Amino acid sequence: MFKKNVKAWLYLLPAILFLGVFMVYPLIDVLIYSLEEGYNSASQSYHGVGLFNFSYVLHDPYFLQAVKNTFVLVIVTVPLSTILALFISLGLNSIKPLRHMYQTIYFLPYVTNTLAVGLVFMVLFKKTPYSEGMVNLLLNWFGASSVDFIDGPYWAKMFVLCFYTIWVVLPFKVLILTSALASVDEHLYKAARLDNTPKWRMFTKITLPMISPMVFYLVITGFIGAFKAYSDAVALFGTDLNAAGMNTIVGYVYDMLYGNSGGYPSFASAAALILFAIVLTITCINLLISKKHVHY
Amino acid sequence: MKIRLEQLTKKFPNRNKKQGEFVIAVNNFNFEIPDGKLIGLLGPSGCGKSTALNLISGLEKPTEGKIFFGDDDVTNLPPENRGVGMVFQNYALYPHLTVQQNIMFPLQNLKGKDKLSKEEMQRRALEAAKLVQIDMLMERKPSELSGGQQQRVAIARALVKMPRVLLLDEPLSNLDARLRLQTREEIRRIQKATKITTIFVTHDQDEAMSISDMIVVMKDGVVHQIGKPQEVYDHPTNLFVATFLGTPSINVFRGRVQDGQLAIGGENVLSVPGVPNRDVICAIRPEGFLLDEKGPFTLGLERMEVMGRDTSVVCTHEDGVSEVIRAIVRTDSVVDEEKETVRFTLIPSKVHLFDPETEEDLPFMA
Amino acid sequence: MQKKMDFTKIERRAMVRSRAGKAVTYFLLTLWALIVLFPFYWMLLTSVKSYGAYNAEYIPTFFTLSPTFENYQTAFTAVPLGRYFTNTLIFTLVTTAIMLVVIVLAAFAFARLEFKGKNLLFTLFLSLMMIPTELVVITNFQTITNLGLRNTFAGLILPSVTSVFYIYLLKENFEQIPDELYKAAQVDGTGDFKYLLKVMIPISQPTIVTIVILKIIECWNSYVWPRLITDDPMYFLVSNGIQEIRENGFGRENIPAMMAAVVVISVPLIVLFLIFRKKVMAGVSRGGIKG
Numbered sequence: 001m002f003k004k005n006v007k008a009w010l011y012l013l014p015a016i017l018f019l020g021v022f023m024v025y026p027l028i029d030v031l032i033y034s035l036e037e038g039y040n041s042a043s044q045s046y047h048g049v050g051l052f053n054f055s056y057v058l059h060d061p062y063f064l065q066a067v068k069n070t071f072v073l074v075i076v077t078v079p080l081s082t083i084l085a086l087f088i089s090l091g092l093n094s095i096k097p098l099r100h101m102y103q104t105i106y107f108l109p110y111v112t113n114t115l116a117v118g119l120v121f122m123v124l125f126k127k128t129p130y131s132e133g134m135v136n137l138l139l140n141w142f143g144a145s146s147v148d149f150i151d152g153p154y155w156a157k158m159f160v161l162c163f164y165t166i167w168v169v170l171p172f173k174v175l176i177l178t179s180a181l182a183s184v185d186e187h188l189y190k191a192a193r194l195d196n197t198p199k200w201r202m203f204t205k206i207t208l209p210m211i212s213p214m215v216f217y218l219v220i221t222g223f224i225g226a227f228k229a230y231s232d233a234v235a236l237f238g239t240d241l242n243a244a245g246m247n248t249i250v251g252y253v254y255d256m257l258y259g260n261s262g263g264y265p266s267f268a269s270a271a272a273l274i275l276f277a278i279v280l281t282i283t284c285i286n287l288l289i290s291k292k293h294v295h296y
Numbered sequence: 297m298k299i300r301l302e303q304l305t306k307k308f309p310n311r312n313k314k315q316g317e318f319v320i321a322v323n324n325f326n327f328e329i330p331d332g333k334l335i336g337l338l339g340p341s342g343c344g345k346s347t348a349l350n351l352i353s354g355l356e357k358p359t360e361g362k363i364f365f366g367d368d369d370v371t372n373l374p375p376e377n378r379g380v381g382m383v384f385q386n387y388a389l390y391p392h393l394t395v396q397q398n399i400m401f402p403l404q405n406l407k408g409k410d411k412l413s414k415e416e417m418q419r420r421a422l423e424a425a426k427l428v429q430i431d432m433l434m435e436r437k438p439s440e441l442s443g444g445q446q447q448r449v450a451i452a453r454a455l456v457k458m459p460r461v462l463l464l465d466e467p468l469s470n471l472d473a474r475l476r477l478q479t480r481e482e483i484r485r486i487q488k489a490t491k492i493t494t495i496f497v498t499h500d501q502d503e504a505m506s507i508s509d510m511i512v513v514m515k516d517g518v519v520h521q522i523g524k525p526q527e528v529y530d531h532p533t534n535l536f537v538a539t540f541l542g543t544p545s546i547n548v549f550r551g552r553v554q555d556g557q558l559a560i561g562g563e564n565v566l567s568v569p570g571v572p573n574r575d576v577i578c579a580i581r582p583e584g585f586l587l588d589e590k591g592p593f594t595l596g597l598e599r600m601e602v603m604g605r606d607t608s609v610v611c612t613h614e615d616g617v618s619e620v621i622r623a624i625v626r627t628d629s630v631v632d633e634e635k636e637t638v639r640f641t642l643i644p645s646k647v648h649l650f651d652p653e654t655e656e657d658l659p660f661m662a
Numbered sequence: 663m664q665k666k667m668d669f670t671k672i673e674r675r676a677m678v679r680s681r682a683g684k685a686v687t688y689f690l691l692t693l694w695a696l697i698v699l700f701p702f703y704w705m706l707l708t709s710v711k712s713y714g715a716y717n718a719e720y721i722p723t724f725f726t727l728s729p730t731f732e733n734y735q736t737a738f739t740a741v742p743l744g745r746y747f748t749n750t751l752i753f754t755l756v757t758t759a760i761m762l763v764v765i766v767l768a769a770f771a772f773a774r775l776e777f778k779g780k781n782l783l784f785t786l787f788l789s790l791m792m793i794p795t796e797l798v799v800i801t802n803f804q805t806i807t808n809l810g811l812r813n814t815f816a817g818l819i820l821p822s823v824t825s826v827f828y829i830y831l832l833k834e835n836f837e838q839i840p841d842e843l844y845k846a847a848q849v850d851g852t853g854d855f856k857y858l859l860k861v862m863i864p865i866s867q868p869t870i871v872t873i874v875i876l877k878i879i880e881c882w883n884s885y886v887w888p889r890l891i892t893d894d895p896m897y898f899l900v901s902n903g904i905q906e907i908r909e910n911g912f913g914r915e916n917i918p919a920m921m922a923a924v925v926v927i928s929v930p931l932i933v934l935f936l937i938f939r940k941k942v943m944a945g946v947s948r949g950g951i952k953g
Contacts, residue, residue, distance in 0.1 A: 007854070008777035015768035015787075018824040023790050026801030033800065088694060091687045098688075104939060105695045108702065110946065111935040113883050115901040116924040119908055120701040123708065123917055130915075134704065134722050167698070175947050187388035190355055195402035195457065196376035205401075209392040228796060231885045231901075238909060239889075250796050257800055258890050268800050276797055373669060374676040 033269035046266075053270035062242050063271060066252040069233075072158055073165060073248070074226040081166045082218055085173035090207075092174070093181045103178065110171035118164060118235020125149035125160050125236075150236065157237065157246055165232050169225065173218050180214035181207070216290035220283055227279050230254070249275045297365050297460040297493050299329040299352065304361035306347050306517075321347040323517040325361065329510070332491045334484065336504030336525075339514035340540070345497045348514070349463050352495065354378050365460060378461075381454030381492075385466040387446045389438040395449050396434040399424055402457040424456040427486060444475045451483070455490060462487075464496035468503060480507050501541050505529065513537050530645070535655040538579045538648055544608065544624070546648075548617040551578040558649070561615045565593040566642045568649065568660040576658060577617070577650040582608065584646025585623035587631065591641040595621055600633060609638060705928075709733050709921040716918045733922035742895060743923055746903030753818055753888075753899055754881035758874055760823040765873070768829045770858050773836035774844060790826045803890050813894040821887065828873050831948075835869040836862055872945035875938060882931050900927045 009016075033039065037048040057063050092102060109117070124134045127148040136146040147153070149160045184207065192202050208215075230250040233241055241247035242255060249271065255261050256268035304325035307318040321344040329335050337345040350356040352363060354375030362371045370378055381402075389398050399421040403412055412420070425431040428448035438446055447467065454462055467483065468476045484507040487494045498504050504511045505525040513521045513528060513536075521528050521537045532538035538546050551560040552575050558566045560578060585593075587609075595611035598620065609631060611621040623640060625631075631638060649658040708716065710729035737743050771777075772784055802821045811817030839862060847857045863870065885901035892898055898906060907923055935942050 004775070005777045008771045008775040008780070011767045011771035011775065012783070014764040015824050015829065018764060018820070019787070019790060019826070021805070022802055022821040022824070023793060023798055023826075026798035026805070027793060029801040029804075030797055088691070091691045094687055095684070095691070102691050102695055103943075104936075105698055107935070107943060108698060108932065111879060111931045111942070112928050113901060113904070113931070115883075115885055115904050116927045117701055117705075119904060119920060119924055120705045123921070124701065124704060128915075130717055131720055131722060137721060167701075172946065175943060179947055185386070185388060187384045187386060188390060190375075191382065191384060191388040191453075192401070193355070194353060194375050194378075194380055194382050195453075196405045197401075198405065201405065206390060209390075224794075228794065234885070234905065239905060253796055253800070254886065254890065257803055265800050265804060272797050272800060276794060279794065368669065370669070372673045374672070377672050377676075 030269045030272060033266050034273050036266055039264075039266040053266045054274065057267055057270045057274065060267075062247060062255075063249075063252050065242075065245060066247040066249050069158070069161075069246060070227060070229065070248045073162060073229055074223060076158075076162045077165045077169070078219065078222040078226050080162075081169050081173060082215065082222060084166065085170055085177050085218070086215070088170070088174050089177035089181050090203075092178050103174075106174050107171045109168055110175075114168060114231045115235045117168075118232060121160065121164050121167075122150055122236050127152070151244075154245060157244070160236055161229075161233055161246060164236060165226065165229060168232060169222065173222070176214055176218055177211065180211040184210045212293060213290075216286070216293070220286045220290070223282050223286060224279055227275065227282070249278075298331045299461060299493060299495075300364040301325045301327055301352075302362040302364070304348075304351060304363060305359050306344075306351055306356060307359045320344075320517045322351060322358075325519055327512065327519065327522055329493060329495065331493055333493060333509040334487045334507060335493075335495045336508035336511040337495060337497045337514060338501060338504040338511050338540075339499065341499050343514045344517040345499075345514050346465055347517075349382075349465055349495065349497050352461070353380050353382050353463050379457075379459055380461045380463055381457065381459030382463040383447075383450045383454050383465065383467055385469060387438075387450040387470075389446055389449055389453070391438050393437070394434065395425070395430065395436050395438070395441070396421055398438070398449055399452045399456050402453060406457075420456055421452075424452040427455065427489065428452045428482070443471050444479060447471065447479060448482075451486065455486070455492070459492060462490075462492045462494040464494065466497055466499070468498070468500070476503070483507060502543070505541070513540060515540075531657075532579075532648060533657050535577060535579065535650045538650070542581060544582050544622045545618075546579045546581050547621045547623075549578045549580070549613065550615045550617060550652075551576050551649075553649070558647075560593070561613060563592055563594060566644060566647055568644075568647075570661045571649060571658055575652055577652050577655065579648045579650065580642060581646040582622045582624040584643045585609070585625065585640040586643060587623075587625050587629050587638070588641040589639055591639040593640045593642060594637050595623075595640065597631070597633070597635060597638040600631060602627070611638060702928075705921045705924050708918050709925045711918050713916060713918055717915065733918045734926070736916070736919040737922040737926060740919065741903070741907050741923070742898075743903065743907075743926060745896065746898050746900045747926070749897060750882060750899045752815065754878055756815065757819045757822055757881050758877045760819065761825065761828070761877060762870070762874065764824050765829045765832055766858070766863065766870075768824075769832035769836055770854075770862065772829070772833045774858075774862075775854070787826050787829065791830070799887065799890070802887075806891055811891075813892050813897045815897070817891045818888055818897070818899075822881075822884070825877075828877075831873065832866065832869060835866045839865050871941060872948060875934075875942050875945050878934070879931060879942075903927075 034053050035049050035051070036046040037050050037052045039046040088106065092099060092106075095102075127133045127136055127146055127150075132140070132146050133149075135149065139146060147156045149156045188206055188210070189202065192206055197205075228250050229248045233246050233248055233251060237244040237246045239259065241251045242261070247255070253268045253271045253275070256264045256271060304322055305320065306322040307320050310316055310319050323344075325348065337348060339345050347356060351358050354370070354373060358371065362369055364370065365378065390401065393401065396418070400417050403417045403420060406412060422431055422434070425434060428451050430445055430448045430452065433441065433445060433449075438449065441449065447470075451464075451467075464483070468479055471479055480503055483494075483496070496508075508525055510523065511525050511528055512519055515536055521533045523531075528537060529541050532541065535548070539548065549560045551558055551565075552573075553559070553568055553571045554573050556567055556569045556571065557564040558568045558571075558576070558578060595613050598610040598612055601608045601610060605627070606624050607627050607629065609623040609625055611623065612619075613621055649660060650656060651658055707724075707726060710731065710733070711719075711726050712728070712730045712732065715726070715728070772780065772787075806812060806817045806821070809817075811820075843861060844857065847861060852860070883901065884899065885905075888897075888899045888902050889905070892902065895903075895906060904920075904923060904927060907920055
């Protein structure tokens with residue numbers, strides 16, 4: 001028995017080692033960091049224990065801006081991308097010819113490098129002295145005036161960020177919803193059709209309840225993902241997100257840790273814990289709502 | 297509602313192109329289903345009977361031909377406007393709705409002058425539930441019901457809107473043997489009570505024979521025979537129908553008619569006046585054998601199988617197409633099991649002759 | 663007669679409605695397909711426009727009659743794009759390989775071996791799934807810095823060679839292999855390790871392929887950790903490379919060269935996807951959330 005135990009632990013050793021060093025220890029450490037006041041990276045010393053780090057972060061205008069940006073992004077992209085994905089999946093499931101082609105195309109953004117394609121979006125939306133940019137050209141065609149989406153007004157930058165985020169997250173949602181829709185027993189629709197059920201009622205009374213577990217799964221993971229937004233913003237607006245006013249909470253954490261304004265792991269830890277608390281709360285609320293509305 | 301099919305044909309594109317461009321699931325159907333009867337569409341699996349049902353419901357569009365409900369041509373009418381009720385093989389109950397909500401679902405679709413009040417819907421749902429005896433389960437979800445109960449809910453849901461036609465696709469195939477017997481009586485009772493023209497599809501001949509007013513025997517998309525169950529059993533028009541109906545199945549031999557006598561394996565076993573001299577396929581029902589020590593038909597004796605109600609004598613014959621020959625005899629008959637052969641006399645009405653080429657029935661005066 | 667009229671009307675309306683519905687569906691699907699494809703088209707197009715031609719376009723043009731490959735040359739010579747590329751390749755392959763070993767061993771122990779504290783340990787593992795990387799990145803950054811592993815492959819790779827989720831996925835898969843096979847192997851005197859190699863891994867191959875594909879996508883696109891841990895361009899991965907190019911490379915306005923770099927970076931994964939389309943999509947729907 002002893003030998004058996006040893007063998008099992010040997011098999012597990014690498015996993016435990018890596019997880020211990022890079023997951024469990026940091027988890028405890030981040031709590032400690034967040035409570036150490038005035039921690040200095042260089043001397044690795046601190047002069048007190050308390051909640052000052054949290055208070056500092058919560059009063060930092062950059063952090064508040066990041067929170068605002070993140071919330072706007074979440075509130076806009078999660079519902080919009082889910083609804084859009086639902087419509088696209090419904091469309092995909094209602095056609096036969098070319099369906100695979102559309103599915104393949106829609107999936108492409110998933111396998112692209114966020115940073116690299118973000119650069120393309122920047123080029124498309126940017127307005128420079130030499131060129132109006134592609135999107136502005138379209139705007140002009142429709143009689144609107146040009147806007148600089150990358151260095152211009154806040155709403156324009158937010159629009160690009162949301163648009164790009166939706167573009168990036170849609171493949172996953174479309175994939176999940178398409179397979180959820182396809183797994184609904186087609187006889188249910190046949191039965192409903194024979195009963196002269198209107199299309200809209202079929203959707204609300206059969207389709208939606210049947211795929212509701214998957215929709216809630218997407219909403220929950222969508223919230224978590226959107227709250228962690230960062231690299232999309234970097235791709236569009238560059239690494240100095242504070243200057244662009246487009247920072248996100250995760251971006252704030254990294255900026256506190258490293259880079260021009262870095263070297264404050266305590267502030268970073270406090271911010272990361274605040275983010276974790278927000279995500280946990282939202283996820284719990286989501287789970288409670290889904291318990292009430294998912295029927296089986 | 298009387299239903300008439302005229303030259304109804306359905307072709308599907310063939311996935312395996314080597315075997316031809318189309319699969320013909322339903323080939324040139326021409327028949328009329330009288331009002332208020334229970335009709336069984338019977339055939340081996342893959343014979344196109346479910347397709348036929350789907351054509352009548354409108355879920356599939358025919359390639360050619362016409363469908364009439366009464367005098368109305370409904371061939372191109374979308375399924376939702378045909379007023380048919382259908383029970384699917386897997387019942388297709390809405391898993392997230394209660395029994396009551398399931399049964400009320402079709403009623404909630406009514407619009408305009410047909411719209412019902414909530415009370416009226418509940419009353420009608422309860423009525424339908426009572427008819428199939430599930431009125432005490434109204435608040436349950438389908439997952440909390442047994443197979444038989446789910447089946448009844450499906451029937452109640454199909455009946456509640458008072459359809460002109462009721463279609464049942466293999467309604468009993470998902471039930472266990474005992475429940476199957478009970479449910480088929482139930483279907484008969486409900487059909488009698490509602491007088492709705494009902495068509496059901498099955499591959500089980502007992503099921504079809506026992507409750508139908510009329511059966512339609514199909515194979516490979518072609519209708520082979522239509523008629524009252526007993527009629528079809530007694531007078532099969534071809535070899536397929538003869539072999540498909542009846543358990544144990546009919547015994548098939550190669551034989552020859554010479555001078556009005558049917559010869560199998562050198563013995564003249566039966567006189568069949570009116571048939572010219574020729575080779576024939578001869579099919580004899582198991583109950584068509586009478587034990588007779590002086591009988592003209594000699595078979596090799598294998599063993600006796602006691603079934604309780606009767607006894608089956610298992611025999612062999614070198615001209616038998618089927619490997620063993622079964623004769624059903626009374627339990628009190630005496631057969632010496634030590635002997636190697638057993639002799640029978642044949643009951644003429646239980647003997648059928650078929651053309652070896654066309655497999656069509658060759659009538660003779662019994 | 664009145665009724666007959668009604669029928670033809672209903673039939674015609676149903677037909678018109680279904681055709682119109684189809685047309686609208688295809689139109690909208692095509693519209694979204696264009697929105698998805700357009701950035702890809704634009705980067706390809708821009709990457710073959712010459713620097714001078716691109717900058718002379720005040721109004722962007724939708725095609726070019728004189729494609730040039732000089733931007734690709736620039737992309738590989740003016741900045742160490744080849745270097746970034748090799749780094750990413752090494753990073754991706756090594757990380758995936760080590761991870762496979764680690765998770766296969768752990769999943770095997772959880773699925774097949776009996777030992778004290780197994781359930782407790784597995785519960786602990788599962789609870790780690792809820793921990794966001796953002797929370798642990800801070801300390802990991804400090805750890806790697808303190809170990810002097812900044813700007814090394816070890817520093818890049820080590821923190822991402824375990825995944826609790828993949829251990830879980832693989833364990834579930836291993837558990838579906840019938841017990842009888844394991845018992846039969848023991849009767850034949852096959853050792854645990856040999857059994858793992860010769861029986862379990864081949865049987866679980868589809869899941870393992872799924873995990874490999876997901877990990878490759880993840881590695882190829884990883885940005886945050888490499889950015890924290892490397893500031894020497896010798897160790898940049900493509901994501902950091904592209905960011906570097908954007909901020910300091912080519913001079914800010916050489917968009918065509920940037921686009922050439924973007925194309926080079928994007929092509930491998932897209933090709934991989936097009937080859938293993940079914941596997942990738944099945945894998946992602948089983949367990950992939952980007953990021």
